[in-house]
Amino acid sequence: ENIKIGVSYPTPTHAWAAGMNWHAEQAEKRLEALYPDVDLILVNSPDPSAQASALEDLVSVHKIDALVVLPFESEPLTDPVLNVKNSGARITVVDRGLSQPGIEDIYVAGNNPEMGRVSAVYMKTRLESGDNIVILRGIPTLIDNERFDAFMAEMEGSGVNVLDHKHANWNRDDGFEVMQDFLSRFPDIDAVWAQDDDIAIGVVAALKQAGRDGDGMFVVGGAGMKETIKSIMDGETLVPVDVLYPPSMIATAMDVTVASFKSNGPVAGRYILGATLITPENAASFYFPDSPF
Amino acid sequence: MTVLANSSLGKGKRMSFDIKTAGPAIALILLCIIGFLLNPAFLSEGNLTNLLTRSAFIGIIAVGATFVITAGGIDLSVGSMAAAIAGVMIIIMNSAVETLGPGLATVLLGCGCSIVLGIGAGWINGMLTTKGKIEAFIVTLGTMGIYRSLVTYFADGGTLSLDFAIRGTYRPVYYGSFLGLPIPVWVFIVVAVLGWFLLNRTAFGRYCTAIGSNEAVAKYSAIKVDRVKTMTYVIQGLCVSLATIIYVPRLGSASSSTGVLWELEAIAAVIIGGTVLKGGYGRIGGTILGALILTTIGNILNFTDLISNYLNGTMQGLIIIIAVWLQRGDWGKAKAKTN
Amino acid sequence: MTVLANSSLGKGKRMSFDIKTAGPAIALILLCIIGFLLNPAFLSEGNLTNLLTRSAFIGIIAVGATFVITAGGIDLSVGSMAAAIAGVMIIIMNSAVETLGPGLATVLLGCGCSIVLGIGAGWINGMLTTKGKIEAFIVTLGTMGIYRSLVTYFADGGTLSLDFAIRGTYRPVYYGSFLGLPIPVWVFIVVAVLGWFLLNRTAFGRYCTAIGSNEAVAKYSAIKVDRVKTMTYVIQGLCVSLATIIYVPRLGSASSSTGVLWELEAIAAVIIGGTVLKGGYGRIGGTILGALILTTIGNILNFTDLISNYLNGTMQGLIIIIAVWLQRGDWGKAKAKTN
Amino acid sequence: MLDGQSSTTLVLEADRISKSFGAVPVLFSVSMGIRAGEVHALIGENGAGKSTLMKVLSGFHTPTSGRILFDGEETVLPPDGGAERLGIVLIHQELNLAEQMTVEENIYLGRELTRNGVLDRETMRNKVRGYLDEIGLDISTSARIADLSIAEKQMVEIVKAISRNARVLIMDEPTAVLTEAETALFFRQVEKLKKTGVAVVFVSHKLSEVKLIADRITILRDGQWIGTKDADALSPDAMAQMMVGRELSDLYPPMHEVDVDAELVLEVRNLYSSGVSDVSFDLRKGEILGFSGLIGAGRTAVFEAVCGLAPIESGQVFFEGRETRFASVAAARDAGVAYLTKDRKAKGLLLDKQMRPNLTLFALPKFVRRFGIDTKAEDKAMARAIRRFDIRARDPKINVGDMSGGNQQKLLLAKIIETDPQVVIIDEPTRGIDVGTKQQVYHFIAALAAEGVSVVVISSEMPEVIGISHRVVVMRDGQVMGVLTGDDINENEIVRYAAGLKREGRG
Numbered sequence A: 001e002n003i004k005i006g007v008s009y010p011t012p013t014h015a016w017a018a019g020m021n022w023h024a025e026q027a028e029k030r031l032e033a034l035y036p037d038v039d040l041i042l043v044n045s046p047d048p049s050a051q052a053s054a055l056e057d058l059v060s061v062h063k064i065d066a067l068v069v070l071p072f073e074s075e076p077l078t079d080p081v082l083n084v085k086n087s088g089a090r091i092t093v094v095d096r097g098l099s100q101p102g103i104e105d106i107y108v109a110g111n112n113p114e115m116g117r118v119s120a121v122y123m124k125t126r127l128e129s130g131d132n133i134v135i136l137r138g139i140p141t142l143i144d145n146e147r148f149d150a151f152m153a154e155m156e157g158s159g160v161n162v163l164d165h166k167h168a169n170w171n172r173d174d175g176f177e178v179m180q181d182f183l184s185r186f187p188d189i190d191a192v193w194a195q196d197d198d199i200a201i202g203v204v205a206a207l208k209q210a211g212r213d214g215d216g217m218f219v220v221g222g223a224g225m226k227e228t229i230k231s232i233m234d235g236e237t238l239v240p241v242d243v244l245y246p247p248s249m250i251a252t253a254m255d256v257t258v259a260s261f262k263s264n265g266p267v268a269g270r271y272i273l274g275a276t277l278i279t280p281e282n283a284a285s286f287y288f289p290d291s292p293f
Numbered sequence B, C: 001m002t003v004l005a006n007s008s009l010g011k012g013k014r015m016s017f018d019i020k021t022a023g024p025a026i027a028l029i030l031l032c033i034i035g036f037l038l039n040p041a042f043l044s045e046g047n048l049t050n051l052l053t054r055s056a057f058i059g060i061i062a063v064g065a066t067f068v069i070t071a072g073g074i075d076l077s078v079g080s081m082a083a084a085i086a087g088v089m090i091i092i093m094n095s096a097v098e099t100l101g102p103g104l105a106t107v108l109l110g111c112g113c114s115i116v117l118g119i120g121a122g123w124i125n126g127m128l129t130t131k132g133k134i135e136a137f138i139v140t141l142g143t144m145g146i147y148r149s150l151v152t153y154f155a156d157g158g159t160l161s162l163d164f165a166i167r168g169t170y171r172p173v174y175y176g177s178f179l180g181l182p183i184p185v186w187v188f189i190v191v192a193v194l195g196w197f198l199l200n201r202t203a204f205g206r207y208c209t210a211i212g213s214n215e216a217v218a219k220y221s222a223i224k225v226d227r228v229k230t231m232t233y234v235i236q237g238l239c240v241s242l243a244t245i246i247y248v249p250r251l252g253s254a255s256s257s258t259g260v261l262w263e264l265e266a267i268a269a270v271i272i273g274g275t276v277l278k279g280g281y282g283r284i285g286g287t288i289l290g291a292l293i294l295t296t297i298g299n300i301l302n303f304t305d306l307i308s309n310y311l312n313g314t315m316q317g318l319i320i321i322i323a324v325w326l327q328r329g330d331w332g333k334a335k336a337k338t339n
Numbered sequence D: 001m002l003d004g005q006s007s008t009t010l011v012l013e014a015d016r017i018s019k020s021f022g023a024v025p026v027l028f029s030v031s032m033g034i035r036a037g038e039v040h041a042l043i044g045e046n047g048a049g050k051s052t053l054m055k056v057l058s059g060f061h062t063p064t065s066g067r068i069l070f071d072g073e074e075t076v077l078p079p080d081g082g083a084e085r086l087g088i089v090l091i092h093q094e095l096n097l098a099e100q101m102t103v104e105e106n107i108y109l110g111r112e113l114t115r116n117g118v119l120d121r122e123t124m125r126n127k128v129r130g131y132l133d134e135i136g137l138d139i140s141t142s143a144r145i146a147d148l149s150i151a152e153k154q155m156v157e158i159v160k161a162i163s164r165n166a167r168v169l170i171m172d173e174p175t176a177v178l179t180e181a182e183t184a185l186f187f188r189q190v191e192k193l194k195k196t197g198v199a200v201v202f203v204s205h206k207l208s209e210v211k212l213i214a215d216r217i218t219i220l221r222d223g224q225w226i227g228t229k230d231a232d233a234l235s236p237d238a239m240a241q242m243m244v245g246r247e248l249s250d251l252y253p254p255m256h257e258v259d260v261d262a263e264l265v266l267e268v269r270n271l272y273s274s275g276v277s278d279v280s281f282d283l284r285k286g287e288i289l290g291f292s293g294l295i296g297a298g299r300t301a302v303f304e305a306v307c308g309l310a311p312i313e314s315g316q317v318f319f320e321g322r323e324t325r326f327a328s329v330a331a332a333r334d335a336g337v338a339y340l341t342k343d344r345k346a347k348g349l350l351l352d353k354q355m356r357p358n359l360t361l362f363a364l365p366k367f368v369r370r371f372g373i374d375t376k377a378e379d380k381a382m383a384r385a386i387r388r389f390d391i392r393a394r395d396p397k398i399n400v401g402d403m404s405g406g407n408q409q410k411l412l413l414a415k416i417i418e419t420d421p422q423v424v425i426i427d428e429p430t431r432g433i434d435v436g437t438k439q440q441v442y443h444f445i446a447a448l449a450a451e452g453v454s455v456v457v458i459s460s461e462m463p464e465v466i467g468i469s470h471r472v473v474v475m476r477d478g479q480v481m482g483v484l485t486g487d488d489i490n491e492n493e494i495v496r497y498a499a500g501l502k503r504e505g506r507g
């Protein structure tokens, strides 16, 4: 009797998601080799409604026994995941929680508010009251709001001025252009919170172009891109740290889900991964040179 | 070369007529065979029902788009319009639940608002193109951006979700069925039949075709060109609102990513079905088949892991081109006619 | 109602000609004034340089699109094509660095490949529409999906990055300047001048207009319609490859999100500039202004926090509609003519 | 076989050409020889196959069987206008100009003059200017075709053809939309070309013109070759008879006098509109009112304003005694006023649709039964129209654009009459119609009037206006110059008013 496990996540359209896809594929190979009776089916979808359709297909066609799902968005996928659960499958939810509690058997996630908070804490160690920062946000989504709100809450009362914040959509090009405009607009910027390593790449390019990358100016991104981690290891000062939001969480979720069939102990529960601050000291342990991210 | 084209055209007239009618149908049947060969579960009742239900959204919107395109227009705003309407519906229903309770009244209020909004949005597109004399492409590109950003604004960048209490009442509109067919499929059938009748059997349909074929002739033939064109956008808006009414109970939410690229899918369905993009020639039946073809392609790609997930788009692109190429004999003719 | 439309038409004949020429220019000047009022730094040299440089991508692509649209076609694939070409360029340069070293040779090889790919991709679009007799909308919707998914595939869903050693050699193509103007702006100027010349001063340009105006007339005038139409797509492909050549050194990377929606921006620039979407009337000068207008809108929105971030799209949509409405007298005429 | 002419003088020759469209045969073994330096007229009823034969002779259609000889050698003509390079130029019956482009661009389309790859616009402009002056056409070289009147467009077509240094110049009804004055200018050019040895082939329904200009005449009937004769040997009556295959009775019907007390159906007072200034006239029940004048005199503009197609700046319109202003064409139609355009290709018919939807488009509300269109009633109307107007399409499912020009015109007439109007304004009623059918149209108009319908006939063909009108309004420069009645309706009087030599006192 084969154990069929569906794995559903958004189609990678940026590097972080590509890293996740890579980790998922690695885990599939590893787990299928380890357990011949386990069949993992990876499906990715370009939008929430396609993901809902993909979930329907996993049930009606593949008759899965368990589902590992990284929902595109929480709200729209709550009902479709509930339908999968009603078909009798075990549910593992990754990263973005569903909007109705109690559907998932296992929950594996990074920590978005924590990411914002950790970034702010680091900012405060480097800045003084009266210093100016600008923020480049992601795509307008819940994740972005959580990170941003936690960051702002932590900065509260520090005396650091947030000059403005614009959406750069977790995209290098937008990061570059928004930063160019910030630089034209504000003559004095001391630091940039770019929230994401892709945006940070654009920001750094804009800073270098304008020649404003000296004077202790620094940029904080986030997620844990391998190039960023490498440059932190090399002691780069413009992007001195990174805040982890590991794409490998999907692999963790697949491991745990398979374990729930294979283990003789209970595996249900919540696994929350930390938002570690990556510094030159600890960078080496987060560096995966083969991953696309 | 024209020599050949002409003679083959002359001779093939009867034949190409058949290909034209059958083209999209053949493409769909081929796809179903491929699907079955890849995985026999493709033809299971459950999957076919899923497929039909899914086609309903794009299909209903594409019926409206058939009118707009037949009359020589284009509407790029439908996807964002759907998202914005869904958002407003949810806000209204959520706030109505306090006064009206989570029952039928609230759901009907939401649906009513959806229809009013859809008609209104279509009317605005129509008036801007006709009275404002701005190209439809620009008008609807503009309203596309406006609606998309409005829904983001309403949702504060996140997701608007329907009150759980209302969901219970509203759920059957998507998940329920009647005589073995899901409700969305029934709505799709009704919209398709009405659309077919309107386009092929009424004066209004003739007027759309005439305007798309030659606006000056239409004007000299006592057709109120501006009014008819505006009406096509209103019909499009109404179709979008109907699609939204059956979409909202499916996922119970709306966000800035709702309905992204639906406009391209709807237009693609219309063109795959044999309607001419420059106007003057519309086929509702073809549009329905076009919508089914598009949904089936996505469905089949979910059925196999032969192809790298990343290449889904390549397969989709190839299949769309091939599906239309299957009826190219007809295309040559249709195009020559429009000139 | 038709009555009113006509009278403004008849009387405004001479006047609307002036408005037509000046329309997009006035819109751009208004935007600049607004930008300056919001923040005087808008008119700083640095910002104007940024603005021009940014316009270069969309502008160069839009020059190509002007040809395609003037000849009655449309190309939705340009954004994905740019991403795919950028991806392949990066792969090729990265692997050439081992044999050729990180010098000029490698960069030239990359640029050469880009041009070959651009021309090839354009040629495929052209052949599928002309010889394959498939509607341009469908062909390029298909190739859009194909190129987009190919770049995702090459990048394994992530980002392709240019070798750091090559970046040093290649950097000046984006960051360098000549006589005070950045290189991309020079490329933009050259492409615009050549495009203007080709469209307005050569037989080829007239053929494009004639085909867009009336394909049968063009054919009967012994114009090789298929060849000219294919050439417009080839020119479009070439423009995309030039835009890509100056895009790659900017951030040294390409991903599946590179160039998303550039096709709509390019088409919008063309239409804002006064070219008629149905073909037969193209204006390169207007296209350039259209590209500048679009870039300026985005730039201005970054210069103010008066407007909620979420409403950027609303402002963009409104400004586009208004910019085109400013020249609506002309539109009415142009439209009436195409019928 | 061609009246024993030696083939050495023949430039272009059709030898037993047959042509079918699908299963529908259109030409049956037609032969025709064209000599250098002659004007060869081709005449025949609507749908006889004249245009088809001309297209075969210029490479636009390939014959189903038969040979084409060029300079005595069997030749397969290159398609799509490629035959121009051999010196064979065709002016299509359908206007063949790119509407958004300028006069200069159109005239040189496909053979632009260039210097080092750059358009030599200066030279082209000057040459075009020269051609336009020569033919007496006062338009700018940079005018857009869309802004020209049909007559001007036709002249541009002619200029375009003449400028091509043709050896064989084939013209399919070039004078159908021209006035006599313009036709005269045009004929001067033809004479000039003829002297230089150009072979001119000329299709026309205006038999008097044919008599005037042609050296030889070929007659087609139902796709069959009837004969080729020297022009001197044929009178217009004899031509008509050979075309139609029967004796033609009087062209114009007997005039039915209008009751002087008949009510005024339409009164127009001091109308101002674009191209129209201070126009007043009235129309009685059952009257046929002719409108004459030179091209651009404003006749069309008057009725476009009256029918809601163009805005009225000032003035009054009374319909059946009540002051009215039709806000739309639909309002005019519903009141019983119908306008038939002179521009059948651009404003009259949907060329990519079949006959039936075209026929009923104007009167469509009449065919609506319980929300839907009553297709049975449409079919009946179609059958009726085919009988009544003698519309001949060998394939009933053909697109209107593929029908012969005259049959299109008949369909357009039928389309307008389908609303059973009280007042019908027919702009150029017989444009491109053969003599036989013309006669039918005139009788039809007279019958309408006899039934009490008021008819306005706008026509540039003087005999036609004179032959059927009760009264004639002559316009010039947007103004009414005079209204003629009874014996005053003659060519002399009309010309004097139209040319501005005479004007009725205002009062």
Ligand SMILES: Nc1ncnc2c1ncn2[C@@H]1O[C@H](COP(=O)(O)OP(=O)(O)OP(=O)(O)O)[C@@H](O)[C@H]1O
Residues within 6 Å of the ligand: D021, D024, D026, D044, D045, D046, D047, D048, D049, D050, D051, D052, D053, D093, D392, D393, D394, D395, D398, D402, D403, D404, D405, D406, D407, D432, D434
């Ligand atoms: N492309 C076509 N396909 C089918 N039938 C055609 C086509 N072109 C012409 N015909 C038919 O051929 C016949 C002859 O048409 P043609 O245009 O040669 O007549 P014509 O003598 O020029 O008449 P007219 O005086 O009215 O212009 C008509 O019955 C017409 O409908």
Ligand SMILES: Nc1ncnc2c1ncn2[C@@H]1O[C@H](COP(=O)(O)OP(=O)(O)OP(=O)(O)O)[C@@H](O)[C@H]1O
Residues within 6 Å of the ligand: C010, C011, D149, D150, D151, D274, D275, D276, D293, D294, D295, D296, D297, D298, D299, D300, D301, D302, D310, D342, D460
């Ligand atoms: N909408 C308009 N705007 C400007 N000028 C116009 C308009 N309509 C007509 N005219 C001008 O008014 C004059 C009268 O044109 P009209 O077409 O009415 O003449 P016509 O006597 O009917 O000529 P035809 O013999 O061609 O039918 C022309 O000079 C024309 O250019």
Ligand SMILES: [Mg+2]
Residues within 6 Å of the ligand: A028, A032, A039, A040, A041, A042
């Ligand atoms: Mg597997």
Ligand SMILES: [Mg+2]
Residues within 6 Å of the ligand: D050, D051, D052, D093, D172, D404, D405, D406
């Ligand atoms: Mg003819």
